[in-house]
Amino acid sequence: MDTSKKIADKVYTLFSSYGIRSISMDDIASDLRISKKTIYQFYSNKDSLVETFVDTAIAENIFRCKSLIAKSDDAIIELYFLLVNVMELYNILNPAIVYDLEKNHELAYEKLKGHKAMFIHQTVKANIARGVKTGLYRNDFDMDVITRFFLESLAIISNSGIFLPANHKIKPTDEVFACLISGIATITGIEVVNAYKNQRGIMLLSNYEEMPFWDH
Structure with missing residues (x-):
């Protein structure tokens, strides 16, 4: 692995674990056992490291x-794991990090805002359109409004401490995702959601890229 990639990987680990503000260039150099001068050969300042982290x-x-999306069987299973993906991003770029980006790292913050407003919004909205077309979702709501509602709902529960998993038989996020999806589902769609839930419960599969979805 080249030095630039090693630095980027270490920065990703440190920033996601401890936040941006608390990690200095000295911390990064010390953790990598290299000099700050070596870091500056590849990254001009902390801003450039923050941008790499967000990128x-x-x-x-x-x-x-x-x-x-390339392999999802139906809109419902696709939406479930899209929400999982968005939640994972929100957990990495948590409210404290986003606040720091907004206050101190404008370019990185704008990149994140653009990603949420464009790619994430359009991807979830496209899923809803797919579900409407295939009869799994109703067609009596505004897709933009519901998409924003879904994404803001995830932002609220992400890293909030609202739920204590040990107190629940089913993962709280699974309950929330099932509720969100059922709220826009047709009768047929609700039957699909229930079929997935009754199979083994809606489960967050950490290795889902290489596994069948809820039927694994």
Whole structure:
């Protein structure tokens, strides 16, 4: 692995684990056991490292979403895992990090805003259109409004501490996702949701890229 990639990977780990503000260039150099001068050969300042961090998170989100869409069996299973992907992005770029981006790293913040407003919004909206077309979702609502509602709902529960998983038989996020999807589903769509739920429960599969969906 080349030095630039090693630096980028370490920055991703440190920023996602401890936040941006608390990690200095000295911390990064020390953790990598290299000099700051070496870092500056590849990245001009901390801003450029922050942009690389955000770029990496966005690229991973795009890859996961596109891989999912390429092989999803129906709109409902696709939407479930799209919501999983968005939640994962929100967990990495959590409210504290987003606040820091907005206040101190304008370019990186604009990149994230653009990704949410364009790619994520359009991907979820396209799924809803697919579900309407195939009879799994109703057609009596505004797709833009519902898409925004879904995404803002995930933002609220992400990293909020609202739910304590140990107190619930089913993962709280699974309950929320099933509720959101059922809210726009037709009778046929609700039957599909229930079939998935009754199979083994709606489960978050950490390795889902290489596994069948709820029927694994």
